Amino acid sequence: MEDIEDIGKQDVVQREIRGAVVPKSFKRAKKLREKAPRDGASGVTPGTQAVYVRTWGCSHNNSDGEFMAGQLANYGYEITGDKEKADLWVLNSCTVKAPSQDVFINAIKDGKDKKKPMVLCGCVPQGDPSLPAFQGEGISLLGVNQIDRVVEVVEETLKGHTVQLMETKPKKGKVGPQGTLNLPKIRKNPLIEIISINSGCLNQCTYCKTKHARGDLRSYPPSEIVQRAKLAISEGVREIWLTSEDTGTYGRDIRYTLPKLMKDLIDVTPNGVMLKLGMSNPPYFLEYLPEMAEIFRHPRVYSVLHVPVQAGSDRVLKDMKRKYDVNDFTKVVDYLRDHVPGMSIHTDIICGFPGETKEDWKKTLDLVREYKFPALHISQFYPRPGTPAAKMKRVHTAEVKRRSREMTELFLSYETLSGKVGKIFRVLATEIAKDKKHYVAHNKSYDQILVPMDKKLLGRTFEVKIIKSGKFHLIGEIIPGSLTSAPSLPDPLAKGEASGVSDTWVLPKRRKERKQPEFDARAESMREDVGDIAKVMNVVEEEHEVSKTPAKGLIIALIIALIAALYVRITTAQAAADRLSESTY
Numbered sequence: 001m002e003d004i005e006d007i008g009k010q011d012v013v014q015r016e017i018r019g020a021v022v023p024k025s026f027k028r029a030k031k032l033r034e035k036a037p038r039d040g041a042s043g044v045t046p047g048t049q050a051v052y053v054r055t056w057g058c059s060h061n062n063s064d065g066e067f068m069a070g071q072l073a074n075y076g077y078e079i080t081g082d083k084e085k086a087d088l089w090v091l092n093s094c095t096v097k098a099p100s101q102d103v104f105i106n107a108i109k110d111g112k113d114k115k116k117p118m119v120l121c122g123c124v125p126q127g128d129p130s131l132p133a134f135q136g137e138g139i140s141l142l143g144v145n146q147i148d149r150v151v152e153v154v155e156e157t158l159k160g161h162t163v164q165l166m167e168t169k170p171k172k173g174k175v176g177p178q179g180t181l182n183l184p185k186i187r188k189n190p191l192i193e194i195i196s197i198n199s200g201c202l203n204q205c206t207y208c209k210t211k212h213a214r215g216d217l218r219s220y221p222p223s224e225i226v227q228r229a230k231l232a233i234s235e236g237v238r239e240i241w242l243t244s245e246d247t248g249t250y251g252r253d254i255r256y257t258l259p260k261l262m263k264d265l266i267d268v269t270p271n272g273v274m275l276k277l278g279m280s281n282p283p284y285f286l287e288y289l290p291e292m293a294e295i296f297r298h299p300r301v302y303s304v305l306h307v308p309v310q311a312g313s314d315r316v317l318k319d320m321k322r323k324y325d326v327n328d329f330t331k332v333v334d335y336l337r338d339h340v341p342g343m344s345i346h347t348d349i350i351c352g353f354p355g356e357t358k359e360d361w362k363k364t365l366d367l368v369r370e371y372k373f374p375a376l377h378i379s380q381f382y383p384r385p386g387t388p389a390a391k392m393k394r395v396h397t398a399e400v401k402r403r404s405r406e407m408t409e410l411f412l413s414y415e416t417l418s419g420k421v422g423k424i425f426r427v428l429a430t431e432i433a434k435d436k437k438h439y440v441a442h443n444k445s446y447d448q449i450l451v452p453m454d455k456k457l458l459g460r461t462f463e464v465k466i467i468k469s470g471k472f473h474l475i476g477e478i479i480p481g482s483l484t485s486a487p488s489l490p491d492p493l494a495k496g497e498a499s500g501v502s503d504t505w506v507l508p509k510r511r512k513e514r515k516q517p518e519f520d521a522r523a524e525s526m527r528e529d530v531g532d533i534a535k536v537m538n539v540v541e542e543e544h545e546v547s548k549t550p551a552k553g554l555i556i557a558l559i560i561a562l563i564a565a566l567y568v569r570i571t572t573a574q575a576a577a578d579r580l581s582e583s584t585y
Contacts, residue, residue, distance in 0.1 A: 046155045047076030052086035056104060057094025059243040059278060061122055063185075063194040064178070065092045068121070068150040070185035073498040075151045079186065086116065088158055090150070093122035095209045098382035105133045112136060117157045121147065123213035128386065129166050141166055144199070144213055148179035181220060181228040182505040190492040191430045191459050193232035194241045197225055197261065201245045202252070203281070206321050206392075207353070209384035214245055219254050221508040226264050231502050233273055236492030238459050239430055240269070241276045248284030259291035262301070269300050272461055272489050274428055276446065279306040282324040282332050289332065293339040303340050304446035307332055308348035308377075312367035313360035316353055319392070326367065333371060342445040346375035349407055352400030353381050354392030361403055365410060374416040374447075380404045417447060417469040424465050424479065425449070429457045441476065448473040459492060460484060 051072050055065030068090060073079050080086050089111050093104040101124050111118045117138040125134060125141045134141060140163040142153050149165060156163045178199070187193065198219035201211060229240055242265075244250065250258045258280075265275055285292065285307065296303045307329065311317055314325045336343045349364060368376065380400050383390035395403075427441035427449055438450040439457055441464065450473055451457060451464060462483040464476030493499060 046158070049087035049158060050078040050080045050082075050085055051088050051090060051154065052080055052083040053090045053092070054083075054107070055092040055122070056100050057092075057096065057122070059194050059241055060196045060199070060245065061092060061094055062188065063196050063243060064122070064144065064147050066185040066187055066194065067178075067183050068092065068147050070498045071148070071151050071183060072154060073186060074184040077154070079496075083116075084114070088117045088119065088154060090119045090121065090154070093120065093124035095123040095127050095213060095384070097379060098384065105131075108133050108139075119150070119153050119157055121150075123210055126166060126214075127209050127212035129164065137162070140164065143167055145178055148183060180505070180507065181224045182231075182501050184498045184501055186496060186498050187237075187493070189431060190236065190495060190497070191238045192241060193229070193237040193239070194243055195225055195228050195232075196220075196244055197242050197247060198244045198250050202249050202284070203246070203323060204321055206319065207350070207381070207384065207387055207389040209387055210245060212386060217246075217249050217253050219249075219251050219256065221254065222251075222256055222261050222264050223506065223508050225261060226268055227502065227505055229265055230268050231499070233268070233270065234490060235499050236459070236490045238272065238428060238489075238492070239274050239276060240265070241278060243278040245279075246281050246284065247278050248280030248288070252284075257288065259288050259295060262292075262295045266295070266298055266300060270488060271300070272428075272484070274300055274302055274442075276302045277305060279308065281322075282307060282309075282328045285332055286324075286328060289335045290339075293336060296336065296340040296343060299444075302442065302446045303342050303444050304344040304346070305336065306346040306348075306375075309367065310348055310350045311353060311356070311360065312364035313356070316356050316360050316364075319355055320350075320353065320389075326363075330367075330371075342443075344374055344445045344447070345371075346377070347373050348377040348379065351378065351380050351403040351407055352395040354389055354394050356395055365407065368407065368410055372414050372416055373411075376407075376411045378404060378407050378411065412471065415469070415471065417471070417474055420447070420474060421466050421469050424463055425476070426461060426463050426482075427451070427476065428459075428461045430459065440473075449476045450474070451476050451478060454478075456483070459489075 053065060053069045053072070055062055069079050072090070083089060089107075091104060091107055091111070094100040104122075104124055108118065108120065115138075117140075119140045119142055120134060121142040121144070123144060125131070126144045129141055138157065138160070140153050140157040140161075142150060142163075143166040145167055146153075146165040153163045153165060178196075181195065198217060200214040200217045202217050204211065225242075232240060248258060250256070250261060262275070262277070269275055285305075295301055296305070309326070309329045310320060310322060312326055317325060333345050336345065349368065351361075380403075381389075381395070383394065394400075425443035425447075427443050429439040429441040429451060431440040432438075432453070433440050433450055436453075438453055441449045441451050441457075443449060449464060449466070457478075460483055463479040465479060466474045467477050468475040
């Protein structure tokens with residue numbers, strides 16, 4: 001699972017679920033569901049069918065998929081990895097790049113051929129709900145702001161109804177972008193909790209389709225995120241990933257900051273559990289460099305950050321509307337590398353953006369050559385329908401592919417891990433390697449370190465000596481006697497087991513609304529002022545009957561300017577009042 005602008009392609013296929021109920025379903029007839037036989041989509045009892053859940057894209061999308069699978073499982077649905085057996089498919093899409101959308105569309109075609117009812121969700125239908133592929137019987141659409149209603153949509157779709165819940169903005173009263181974080185979920189990895197701290201962003205990048213789906217910035221209250229982290233830790237999680245379209249923007253809409261949130265989370269994170277911060281764009285992170293450097297130095301926070309640059313040319317960045325220049329990006333990288341021991345910076349490159357000249361491309365190559373990023377997400381430019389970049393004059397396809405190959409060759413030409421051979425690191429093992437013969441452990445810099453597949457190591461911290469390095473990983477030898485026992489940490493949930501919900505969850509307090517009358521009174525006073533000004537104008541008209549009087553024109557001009565200024569004050573006060581009334585929490 002990768003960040004929003006990564007090339008990450010890991011899927012979420014949930015399996016072997018067990019559970020009881022979700023918060024919205026306490027009043028359902030649970031006994032009826034338990035007694036009813038499962039007879040496929042034709043069954044009349046909700047919560048007795050098998051559902052196939054698949055997710056593409058970033059870690060934010062994966063978190064959404066985990067929440068949807070958890071709610072369905074806890075309502076009684078069987079979550080299966082066998083799409084042939086399933087009575088309904090839930091397909092959770094990614095729109096960052098054309099290939100990921102193409103895979104999603106092909107999955108829909110496959111479902112239609114197999115006559116499977118489907119619930120389509122994620123950024124593709126949210127950004128373009130009128131796509132022809134979404135037409136047909138048995139197909140429902142669920143928006144990114146309504147994943148807390150997946151059970152309802154699945155129920156209705158299985159009954160043969162077509163449902164579309166595609167609100168572009170969360171309803172008033174919702175705690176965060178998708179409702180409370182106090183929902184059941186099925187973690188793809190029981191040791192890793194993914195928390196989306198905010199949704200949407202503050203940018204208008206010319207190539208990005210995700211903005212069309214996720215919209216403007218909307219942050220979860222810090223209390224929601226902290227409570228979610230505490231719940232995950234109580235269920236045996238060892239890593240907490242904080243994700244969003246841009247973590248650096250967190251809290252700007254609720255008068256909070258990312259450093260404050262990180263400190264809140266550090267306070268509730270015990271030894272043996274690590275925090276990992278997801279992608280942040282340069283302009284917003286610049287404001288917090290000293291504070292964030294201190295946070296990255298904390299022993300319970302991984303010293304790694306994904307900062308996408310996209311291009312090494314200021315002219316191209318301007319065409320992309322990225323809101324920063326190359327100097328801003330290098331300031332972030334240089335400061336963190338200078339002030340955080342072992343700091344690892346990952347970045348993204350788009351090859352062949354419209355209008356990118358050979359000189360522009362050379363600057364991008366030079367940037368990568370200078371900084372030698374340990375992880376580089378390389379992507380060819382793909383025009384996304386409805387974006388400004390899709391209308392720009394494109395670089396020839398063959399040249400785009402050539403630049404992509406050239407960047408890949410440059411990335412493969414240098415080593416960043418060989419200098420760590422012979423060193424000793426404390427690591428945390430959380431994953432099974434692709435070869436199924438090793439566990440993947442991470443040191444403070446989040447390097448991938450392969451260790452023997454010994455069950456007692458998974459979820460534990462211990463020391464390793466690096467004996468070999470590769471381009472993408474290190475191989476570690478266990479230091480005898482270094483395995484840290486953590487009796488205070490609970491065991492993780494079983495693979496595929498749905499997490500619970502907290503009975504003691506405290507929703508954020510509603511903001512005090514006593515200021516609303518104050519705003520109304522001020523606005524009314526200003527309106528009266530405008531009325532008085534209008535009366536003055538009438539007097540002026542009466543006293544200056546001769547239209548050619550020079551003073552008349554000057555006085556009227558001054559009065560009009562005064563009225564305009566007062567009008568601005570009125571609308572500003574009213575807008576503030578409206579924001580207060582809309583901010584439920």
